[in-house]
Amino acid sequence: MITYQQVLRAHILPLTNVAFNQSGSNYDRTCRLWDTLSGDEIHVLDGHRNVVYCIAFNQQGDKIATGSFDKTCRLWSAETGECLHVYNGHATEIVTMSFNPQGTQIATGSMDFTCRLWNVETGAESGHLTGHTAEIVDVAFSSTGNEVLTASFDGTACLWDTRTNAKIHSLAGHIGELSRAKFSPDDSVIATGSIDRTCKLWNIGSGQCVNTLRDHTDEILDVKFDLTGQHILTASADCTAGCYVVATGELARKLVGHEGEISKVTTNEKSNMAVTASSDRTARLWDLETGSCKQVLEGHTDEIFSCEFNDEGTMIITGSKDNTCRVWRESLVNGEI
Secondary structure (H helix, E strand, O other): OEEEEEEEEOOOOOOOEEEOOOEEEOOOOEEEEEOOOOOOEEEEEEOOOOOEEEEEEOOOOOEEEEEEOOOOEEEEEOOOOOEEEEEOOOOOOEEEEEEOOOOOEEEEEEOOOOEEEEEOOOOOEEEEEOOOOOOEEEEEEOOOOOEEEEEEOOOEEEEEEOOOOOEEEEEEOOOOOEEEEEEOOOOOEEEEEEOOOOEEEEEOOOOOEEEEEOOOOOOEEEEEEOOOOOEEEEEEOOOEEEEEEOOOOOEEEEEEOOOOOEEEEEEOOOOOEEEEEEOOOOEEEEEOOOOEEEEEEOOOOOOEEEEEEOOOOOEEEEEEOOOEEEEEEEOOEOOEO
């Protein structure tokens, strides 16, 4: 059973993004770093001149990147709260970003239609990826860091070589804006979600669409591969999430129970569980083997935008429009969650 542990209060305006160790991204120009065990605030990362819209930890957990409507990305020490670099170059707001798995490079996506790559160590720009004709709303690195994926409101995703900054593939086929683009764990498949109500699966080698998942009746807002890469999860504005077999495109499980749109789905890398976040003010914990809802996480008083497991799979954090993050701890009873 998951039990409520801490509520993290400090931000004035709605939280839009959470990332473990744990931090909240918000509309008051700051990012706050928290101790998830005690609920104590560790650092306030203050320096942006406009909304902090997106955040990311590197996999090593010692650095944080923040992207802002002030057109900059800032790199911070998670240990000291010191600002290490300010990355300047975008012409308009930064709305998405990611570290590569190696922690040596950051990709930022902007409303200026471009993606920029930055050297973490030196603070220098290492790539300027152009070609999209609308806002870039998602960026993701492959496991090697040699490729980066961009998803755009122009209805396409692009695959780029981070060593040469050359475009490898343009993935075109959706008839609406994209919301997400993700690599499978083995980097063989790309998944794209769209407001056209479909998720498409693409072969990374050929750039060809190998399957279109069509079961949702409203916009797809998030996609997530499970740890094995054998299943892809989709979150939709139709209040449901889907769990599909990647090899066949078959809908294996339909996760039904929310009463509002699902904006986020994430998986536990230590077990076959998933969490969804919804505008109905709840998050739900799901058993992907059966498709059953194991628990409803209640307590927020407004829409939940974000949810995430910690690396150990023992805690969940949820971020809400009610200006709080909540931390939920796993309690094992008779070996069951």
